[in-house]
Amino acid sequence: MDFELTDEQRQFRDALRAFVDKEIRPVAREWEATDRYPTEIVATMRRMGLFGLTVPEEYGGLGADMVSFALVFEEIAKGWMGIAGILGSHSLSCWLIARHGTDAQRRRYLPDLATGARRTGIALTEPDAGTDLQGIRTVARRDGDDYVISGRKTWITNARHADPLPVLVKTDPAASPAHRGMSVLLVEAGTPGFEVLRDLPKLGYKGTESCEILFEDCRVPASALLGGVEGRGMQQVLSGLETGRINVAARALGIAQAAYDEALRYAGQRKAFGSQISEFQAIQLRLADMAMQVQSARLMVYWAASRxxxxxxxxxxAGMAKAFASEAAAACALSAMQVHGGYGYSKEFDVERLYRDAPLMMIGEGTNDIQRIVIAKALTSGKGTIG
Structure with a gap:
């Protein structure tokens, strides 16, 4: 049983760390505070080929293995989690098109998506439907050679940059069960009737936009139907969300590692009562707990990725990794604030940002309560085993 990265994966990780240290860490605090879009960082990620993570090599992508995929999100999230979000939704959408798209859809979109010339995201959540995707209200009715989309989506990452944007719709609202009437349509930027209404204000996850969008008699050609067959949208999306949960788990791991690093560094510098606080047993116990949580999360994330x-x-x-790592991130971020004392509450220290970014990892890509239900069903049905 080998728990080590390959030489190629280590070199890839080292290149990512150099990029984060040079271009993300120096600006993260200032740009996050002003919610500035990281245009320059995006340009570097394009040059590095990171937008092609899940695009097959035949279309110009990296076709990265899932452990390397996880490394990208872990390392970038250590510097600034919001940047990882820009790649996350894009990579999930690319995976969907590569796995489920028609030959024509792959040829049309994947080469430009691999280079970042096109960007993308995915539109699932609605004001009245988040975890319960079968409850969405966005519909697409067939009209000759087109579909006409009407509805509203919310919390959509990359909405202002997506071209195309995969949108989960109901092509047969009367279908029972509902998932049999659900499809994904690829909506290109600038399509009449497709409007980004606003950017949503957020506690954390700054740097990338999360938008509310409207489809009002938005007409797209029938060729925009992902895979070319109606009624497969829910299955397509759920298959992609397994990859998405590894992405979120790796981001959470990055937050947890960053929180531990900050706490360990501060404990070695701060003095109280004539000694470094790292010599105090209360601080040592907290650091030990953080280290165990971080390393346990890492093993679980890499385990899911290798599977x-x-x-x-x-x-x-993926459900286990996502739930465990996200809760480790939240716990480590809080512990890091406590190690810092009053300074942990200051925007002049990074732990305050980590504390605000961590909770989203417990919510995104399916809440942790849902993950536990998925895990339990897999175990009780015999489809999943441990040990």
Whole structure:
């Protein structure tokens, strides 16, 4: 049983760390505070080929293994989690098109998505439907050679830059069960009737936009139907969310590691009662707990990623990794603030940002309560085992 990265993966990780240290860390605090869009960082990620993570090599992408995929989100999130969000939704959408798109859809979109010349996201959540995707109200009715979309989506990352934007709709609202009437349509930027209404204000996850969008008699050609067959949208999306949960788990791991790093560094510098606070047993116990949480999360994330690389279905593994790592991130961020004392509450220290970014990891890509239900169903049905 080998828990080590390959030489190629280590070199990839080192290149990512150099990029984060040079271009993300120096500006993260200032740009996050002003919610400035990281245009320059995006340009570098394009040059590095990171927008092609999940695009097959035949279309110009990296076709990265899932462990390397996880490394990207872990390392970038250590510097600034919001930047990882820009790549996350894009990578999930690319995976959907590569896995489920028609040949024509792959040829049209994937080469430009791989280079970042096109960007993308995914539109699932609605004001009245988040976890319960079968409850969406956005519909697309067939009209000759087109679909006409009407509805509203919210919390959509990359909405202002997506071209195309995969949108989960109901092509047969009367279908029972509802998922049999659900499809994904690829909506290109500038399509009449597709409007980004506003950017939503957020506690954390700054740097990338999260938008509310409107489809009002938005007409797209029938060729925009992902895969070319109606009624497969829910299955397509759920298959992609396994990858998405590894992405979120890796981001959470990055937050947890960054929180631990900050706490360890500060404990070695801060003095009280004539000694470094790292010599105090109360601080040592807190650091030890953080280290155990971080390393446990890392092993679980890489375990899920390696299972995906083996071609296995990983709803159990990805669900476990996402739930555990996100809760480790929240716990480590709070512990890091406590190690810093009053300074942990100051915007002049990074732990305050980590504390605000961590909770989203417990919510995004399915809440942790949902993850536990998925895990339990896999275990009780015999489709998932541990040990």
């Amino acid at each position: 995906a690389d083996a071609g296995r279905r990983v709803d159990l593994e």
